[in-house]
Amino acid sequence: xTEDAALLASRLGDDALVLxxxxxxxxxxxxTIEEDLALSNIALDLIGHAxxxxxxxxxxxxxGRTEDDFAFARSDREFGNTLLAELPxxxxxxxxxxxxxxxxxxxxxxxxxxxxxxxxxxxxxxxxATEAGYHRRHADGWTVRLGxxxxxxxxxxxxxxxxxxxxxTELFDEDEVVRxxxxxxxxxxxxxxxxxxxxxxxxxVGQAGLSLPTPRWRAHGGRQGLHxxxxxxxxxxxxxxxxxxxxxxW
Amino acid sequence: MTDPLPTDVVxxxxxxxxxxxxPVVSLGELGVIQRVSKAVDGHLEVVFTPTFLGxxxxxxxxxxxxxxxxxxxxxxxKVRQAAAPAWSTDRISAAGRRKLAEHGIAPPRPVNAPTPVRLGxxxxxxxxGSAATRPHSTFxxxxxxxxxxxxxxxxxxxxxxxx
Numbered sequence: 001x002t003e004d005a006a007l008l009a010s011r012l013g014d015d016a017l018v019l020x021x022x023x024x025x026x027x028x029x030x031x032t033i034e035e036d037l038a039l040s041n042i043a044l045d046l047i048g049h050a051x052x053x054x055x056x057x058x059x060x061x062x063x064g065r066t067e068d069d070f071a072f073a074r075s076d077r078e079f080g081n082t083l084l085a086e087l088p089x090x091x092x093x094x095x096x097x098x099x100x101x102x103x104x105x106x107x108x109x110x111x112x113x114x115x116x117x118x119x120x121x122x123x124x125x126x127x128x129a130t131e132a133g134y135h136r137r138h139a140d141g142w143t144v145r146l147g148x149x150x151x152x153x154x155x156x157x158x159x160x161x162x163x164x165x166x167x168x169t170e171l172f173d174e175d176e177v178v179r180x181x182x183x184x185x186x187x188x189x190x191x192x193x194x195x196x197x198x199x200x201x202x203x204x205v206g207q208a209g210l211s212l213p214t215p216r217w218r219a220h221g222g223r224q225g226l227h228x229x230x231x232x233x234x235x236x237x238x239x240x241x242x243x244x245x246x247x248x249x250w
Numbered sequence: 251m252t253d254p255l256p257t258d259v260v261x262x263x264x265x266x267x268x269x270x271x272x273p274v275v276s277l278g279e280l281g282v283i284q285r286v287s288k289a290v291d292g293h294l295e296v297v298f299t300p301t302f303l304g305x306x307x308x309x310x311x312x313x314x315x316x317x318x319x320x321x322x323x324x325x326x327x328k329v330r331q332a333a334a335p336a337w338s339t340d341r342i343s344a345a346g347r348r349k350l351a352e353h354g355i356a357p358p359r360p361v362n363a364p365t366p367v368r369l370g371x372x373x374x375x376x377x378x379g380s381a382a383t384r385p386h387s388t389f390x391x392x393x394x395x396x397x398x399x400x401x402x403x404x405x406x407x408x409x410x411x412x413x
Contacts, residue, residue: 032272032387034389040388042389044302044304045302048300048304048305049304121333124303124333126336127302127333138389141388201408
């Protein structure tokens with residue numbers, strides 16, 4: 001069971017690491033300096049979550065791998081993040097849409113995980129839930145502002161939601177690993193959170209005068225290591241220094 | 251080599267260390283030191299709680315504590331980071347809050363306090379005391395600070411965000 005728990009921790013860690021890396025790509029490119037600070041601070045939190053979760057995963061699976069081993073010494077196929085996390089930034093509205101759907105999920109799931117049987121996982125989840133709450137408020141605020149802004153900002157915010165929506169279902173997927181953990185009472189499945197998540201996001205989207213998309217397809221495969229075309233360059237950038245100077249410290 | 255100093259003396263020195271990002275307050279006043287005690291192996295152990303999981307000051311804090319342990323004659327002392335119980339701004343002591351305010355950083359409100367109803371939305375201005383302040387940027391110079399603007403005196407000021 002600890003191997004399953006390790007896999008869960010590494011999947012959650014991968015979501016946070018990859019999304020954090022994506023957000024870092026906004027640095028010096030955000031619309032205002034406050035946004036530059038906001039997006040990089042959120043990225044910093046996410047990378048903090050990833051560090052704690054990946055360290056935990058290395059301890060649980062008995063390999064003793066460090067956070068750096070997970071981040072820098074694995075191939076693309078070994079990352080278990082959802083495709084949502086690796087989605088390219090797009091315009092600012094696409095990034096906000098991605099932040100909106102992810103942070104609402106993160107708050108709900110980390111809150112549920114805070115009652116997990118493994119004390120260290122529960123502690124990290126409890127802490128991450130409050131930080132994700134901060135990220136959620138940021139995304140909520142921008143969704144409403146862009147939705148109620150100009151015709152152009154509303155059009156782009158809706159386009160952002162339409163773009164990210166097919167990727168959201170994967171966050172709540174249940175596979176063998178998740179089912180076993182849930183049945184053993186080690187960690188809850190995210191599946192039952194899909195309805196409350198949709199309700200909460202729907203409330204914000206409604207306040208923004210926008211509508212919830214009804215996509216005709218859904219993404220899958222990320223948790224099994226099947227990633228999108230955009231993932232290779234992201235991992236290459238993330239790992240470039242460690243690949244050139246293996247084990248280097250500075 | 252100095253003789254090992256007693257636990258309470260070491261604890262006091264550890265608590266006196268300045269926070270790397272907010273040097274006006276000490277680690278003790280900030281509430282990040284959970285305990286200083288003898289571990290099962292007989293060595294001194296310091297357990298501290300990260301304010302935020304991704305706080306960039308964590309390695310600096312761990313190093314500073316390790317240095318104090320060595321100076322106090324406990325070179326084998328350990329520094330451990332524990333996520334539970336989670337840090338909250340409620341752990342900041344009264345002295346810590348006063349020092350933050352004196353240095354122009356509005357201290358956090360209690361976590362469960364209702365948001366005060368008034369024209370402004372923010373904490374009182376540390377410069378003029380006016381309550382007519384507005385949020386300017388949720389994310390400030392460090393992860394734990396927000397930026398507010400006072401509509402009375404026109405100054406912007408950092409606010410230690412409640413978590």
